[in-house]
Amino acid sequence: MTFSGALSIDGRPASRRLLGCTGVSCHYGGVAAVREVDLYINKGTCLGLIGPNGAGKSTLLNAVAGSGSLSAGQIEFDGHAITGLPAYEIARLGAIRTFQSSSEFPHLSVMENMLAAERYSSERHTFEAVFLPKSWKGKEQKSLRRARDYLARFGLSHMEDEYAGSLSGGQKRLLELARALMAEPIMLLLDEPTAGVAGPTVEILVAHLKELSKDGMTILLVEHNLQVVEDLCDSIAVMALGEVIAQGTLDEIRRNEAVISAYLS
Amino acid sequence: MNEFLNALSAGVVNASVISIATVGFSLQFGITNYINIAYGDFLTFGAFFWYAFAVGLGVELWVSAVLAVFGTGLMAVAVSRGVFTPILRRRATKPFILMIASFGMAVMLENILLAIYGSGFVTIPARGNANVISIGGFQLSGNQLSVVVIVVVVMFGIRYLLTRTKLGKAMRAMSDDDQLAQNCSINTRLITDWTWLITGMIAGIAGCVLALQTVNINDTSGSSELWLIIPASFAGGIGNPYGAVAGATTLGFGIALTDTYLGGQYDIIVGGLLLGAVILLRPQGLFASARKALV
């Protein structure tokens, strides 16, 4: 499965900037959690964002996703200026995020979780919803098939009718990812997707993410697990105390003095 | 000018009466992190306990008042342990569930009083001190002055409690982060009980003050104050007992001025305007930070 716009004519991912953060700062009541960060992600690449606790990684991801408190700077996504836009609008532009703690809709079935992500759900007016069912029933059928494809791909088909809240931790993560894909993202913002997940499931998750990446998906990955970062990411940015202190490949990062001192201190 | 000063002194009295209740209401939310709409009815119970002791049992008037205050505090603990804690312990209860439960309790408490005492008014024979005392240009009766004194005492008492006592510090810890407080081996159940006891007693005081002010009380006297308590606590930042006083004072003065210059039926505009202004301009209140604040 490939994702629209990710391939150039010769079949290789087009090297174009998809996400650009310039001078981004985030303040929480006087404390600068993120300071003047410049960060760029090219289309079709996977950028890993690592750093010690409290470095501001999740804060930065929240700011990009529109749910954080951006106090300065500009963010551009897919040619649109998204600074200050609310989270749902950024999601509609194609930047879909996941959460650190499980964020499934617990009292809805797995399939309903999937269908809730379908684009037309949010655009339907209540009049059409009730009086013009033909305008959305066809799309619902298509979405149903799409959802079943994804569920099958992620090994969740047998849980389709179960309450999402009754899934195991690992299954919830997979559901979150599948659900995110239903929203037709051109970029995924993953906030510690392997946090609290058992070993074997981590491998499954990484395998799926690798496949997505290969198909041209752009990914911003906040992670603590360096093995995962090594497997998935083309380049890595290291944050400490709210600033990006180094950026490059994993080898370059490993040799960087600033990084070493940040992790040791 | 005289009129204005009269309005101001009325404002001070209004503010004091509303303050006590609002402080208790805000404090309880600030520490337990859920809203209790039945608080208005705690006030009514305070007044009715006083009536029951003083008139029903014939106990001396001011002793009855003290007993009433304790009685209300104990009742609050009973409600907390009997109703809210069981619901709270049940799986992951959303805050609005507790709010509906407190709404249900409000109706229940009010109707228990209705069943016992009927819908008519009862009077507590408290004459108190009707002498008029002049301070500067203000004219207050002895009763009114006592009310102001009570408010000041309560406020200082709360400040002392929160800043100087071990219990108070534990309360603040719990209000900041319930989970963390538990991990630091603070007995949150005990603190909760103490919180309800103290705020319940404050409600009892407020109820007695209300009875002093309005003379006749019935089953809806306390909940009738909610339209004052809620905007005042919103204005001060819900959960912030100090802000509560500021909010109540604004409201009290606003109402006094409206009474003097526009007539009593327009009181509600003040409450409405204050509430509207706070909601539209700063939903978390004038004194709170983004989360609920208990300084």
Next chain:
Amino acid sequence: MSYLLIVGIFVVTNMIAALGLNLQLGFGGIVNLAFILFFACGAYFTAVFTIGPPGSSQDHLLAQTYLFGARFPWPFPLIVGVLATIALGYVVARLLFRNERDDFAGLAAVAIFLICWNAVGDWGGLFNGWNGLSAIPQLYQSISQGGYESQTEMAVYLGVCVVFAVGSYWYCQRLILSPFGRSLKAVRENRAAASALGINPNQATRKAFIIGCALAGLSGGLFVQGATVWSPSTWALPETVALIAAVILGGRGNNFGSIMGIVFFQGVLNEGAHLIPGSAQNGNLIAATQWIVISLTTVLVLWARPAGIFPERKRIWPKDIDRGLERPDQISAESLARSLDSAGETK
């Protein structure tokens, strides 16, 4: 017999209100403690457009003062009532949903209710103050401009109410099974996650709120022409608890449950209260007992079985949607999955 008809009208109109509340509380997770305000809005506006100008009512001894005052034929007053309630709902929605916490909105709702309730009571020019409106013409009276209604006419009115109730039930079911219903439930479950999928949470909540209020207004407008009187004492703050109790007992997020909840509270409870010893002498005792039972039930249900008697139904879809398609060579979901799996293995 006419007593039963009146009770029937009360029960049926309350069902419509319960459906509206269920939409807000059960499906939307909105705690609108001011719900009865919207019921009252529908009732008042319907009444003042049915009753004619002040001073012209049939019983000239009543000196009522109120806004507007016209004598439109049914159903125009009802339509006005619903429209007025939608407008009020829109305004209140703007005030309520500004914060992340649901319970702040609930508290604000209580305050807004009390302020409006006191205003309507204190300002007689609006809707005749604390005394309220009386001698509101019933359905046939407002059409025929005639005298008091007979039983047949009342039965017809009950039938009209039933039609509206059935229509409201159909509407609510269709709404909740649609993509909008899904978005609404998603917002209720996890606001942040719903936003992250492109759902506008405030818009979904607001729409559910306004539709719920419209249903409240509709039921109020229908109710008032059955009751013929309407005053602030009939729509005090606890009245919302009565409806909440029905929705919570019947089942939050279950329209059938809400209907059943009303049947229990209005039907069983109301009549059962008369059996209490001593109730004939003490009218307050009946009322107090009814309210205590209502509130006690609410609290008990929230403790013992928060989902209610008829819990919200889980939505699942039929598995065999791919059978019976026009193109026989269409790949079925299972075989597509299988091919995907095998493709994964070779990578």
